[in-house]
Amino acid sequence: MSSTWEAIGLYELGMGRIHGITGNGLHGFDSVALYNFTLEHLAVTAYASPGFWIGQMGLSPLPLNFSETISSPSLISALKDDGHIPSLTYGYQAGAPYRKTKIAASLVLGGYDLARASEPLTIDINTDMSRALTVGLQDIIVTDSLNGTLSLVDNERILAPIDSSIPEIWLPKSVCDRFESVFGLEYHERSGRYVLRDSARDRLRGLNPTLTFTIGTNAVTGGNTSLIQIPYAAFDLQAGYPIFANATNYFPIRRADNESQYAIGRAFLQEAYIGVDFENGIFNVSAAKWDDLEADIVTIPAADRDSEVARGQGISGVLVEEKGAHDALDPAPELTGVTFHELPAKHGDSELEDIVTVPELGREDRVHELHQDCVR
Structure with missing residues (x-):
């Protein structure tokens, strides 16, 4: 429903797998707003599985790599790179x-x-x-x-x-x-x-x-x-x-x-x-x-x-x-x-x-x- 959503594709969710939780997620790029600023073109995942019942905000510094040409910085890295956190x-x-x-x-x-x-x-x-x-x-x-x-x-x-x-x-x-x-x-x-x-x-x-x-x-x-x-x-x-x-x-x-x-x-x-x-x-x-x-x-x-x-x-x-x-x-x-x-x-x-x-x-x-x- 987001006008700025750019779909990447449906992928298996890696998190939770070790504890027996499986499912897919629809990955895409979108604008992410926090308080009075917006981060553009960040990877966002829409859960397509009831195994994940609440939203999560990942704080790993590692980028999300979907292919050799498609990737996204993590949220915390993007915040630092844009000067919002030190x-x-x-x-x-x-x-x-x-x-x-x-x-x-x-x-x-x-x-x-x-x-x-x-x-x-x-x-x-x-x-x-x-x-x-x-x-x-x-x-x-x-x-x-x-x-x-x-x-x-x-x-x-x-x-x-x-x-x-x-x-x-x-x-x-x-x-x-x-x-x-x-x-x-x-x-x-x-x-x-x-x-x-x-x-x-x-x-x-x-x-x-x-x-x-x-x-x-x-x-x-x-x-x-x-x-x-x-x-x-x-x-x-x-x-x-x-x-x-x-x-x-x-x-x-x-x-x-x-x-x-x-x-x-x-x-x-x-x-x-x-x-x-x-x-x-x-x-x-x-x-x-x-x-x-x-x-x-x-x-x-x-x-x-x-x-x-x-x-x-x-x-x-x-x-x-x-x-x-x-x-x-x-x-x-x-x-x-x-x-x-x-x-x-x-x-x-x-x-x-x-x-x-x-x-x-x-x-x-x-x-x-x-x-x-x-x-x-």
Whole structure:
């Protein structure tokens, strides 16, 4: 329906394939407007599959290559090239709607929000960009569970990418089995998800367990670590259509068939803040801060600027500075006068994937892959 749409073609969607999500997308070029400016001729994909139920804004710096002659820069690269942001960096936290203040999500392009980030753990970006933000999930300790306090990770060696494109946390079956025991979960075979009866949910709400994730650098043991505490409320979710016919209590973990499926999705990012610096090849993970809800945006200069100061003020250096020390981080000269905005977004309770139906909850609904002519 867009007057500026220029179709490229119908292609299989690569994202989600590793987790069993398949489908096609109608790719094309179009104008993309953000606030008071427009980026021209960027690649946009219209989903032609119910496996992808929500829109996504990719933040990889890699270009999209459709053929030897047809390609498009990524969104974040186009923003930098056009002078709208100073560098290929971003900060993200998925929001916490269960907190009394109902904190919205935060996405900052070209910098990060100092008010959201605590002391960071700095990690090298993986050379495999499909697993760019890989961390070592060294332990998960639960307190006040149905079985008291215990570790949910035994001898499992879990290297997993932090992946905001998926909602759940994908773990070895042995770890999921321990979750099942301490939270009174039931595995629903058809959906591949863990559900809870109302009685179990009520009991957990009364106990109010806390999970503490020990996140290490890209190693399964040892080294520097960061502790991320996540209250039960962050996992107290309901899923409806297209997952279930009716609203159903579920817990956002999934069984991984193999190591390649291990992943840490948005459920984790409700209580964690990440800062990603593609230019210096590093990213940070820290517990999200809640004591100051006023955004304090820090811009990160480009690593390719001919300046020793710029090279020393990437994410790894800035995040450990005292509050206020970032005042000297002026944007590049050609960006003077440009305002850097935080891009807020709402975080819902059920940003999910495939369609299944719990038989006892209602009739089965059928969703068919859309024909190419039906894609809008």
